[in-house]
Amino acid sequence: MAGSSHGHTPAAWTGVIIAFIGFCIAGVFMVAAQPVGFWAGMVVVLLGGAVGGIMRMMGLGQPKQNHPVHQVAGEREPAGAKG
Template identity: 75%
Template sequence: MAGSSHGHTPAAWTGVTIAFIGFCVAGAFMVMAQPVGFWAGMAIVVLGGVVGAVMRAMGLGMPKQATALTYQAAPAATREPAGAQS
């Protein structure tokens, strides 16, 4: 995945960070047996997805043409072997 630049955008980082905070909040309130706090944490998780989608719509995500090129094969080398002469 690292070679395809998957998720290396401000929209992805922001959305995942907000969702992570939401999971932490929900987990803490689940341990404290507070259902309202748990559902508040789940709302923060959803908010992370919404923020990520809005930022992608604003142009802070991966460009659409780049996603189509992500999994194409690399072009063949055009260089001749080291010992070959024309």
């Protein structure tokens, strides 16, 4: 997907960074055998997803109409159809 700007937005970067920090927290507490710390890290992971989603709704994410997956190619026959 060369040239795609998928994920290169403030909403995506912020959500992923927060989720990564939560993943690291959960990993440390899992090794330390501390279930409360592990679940606190999982809450931070979910918080990262929520923050990213809220930022996207605020207009800091990529609009759906600009993404190539959401564009219609036109009136063409499906692949493999005999015409």
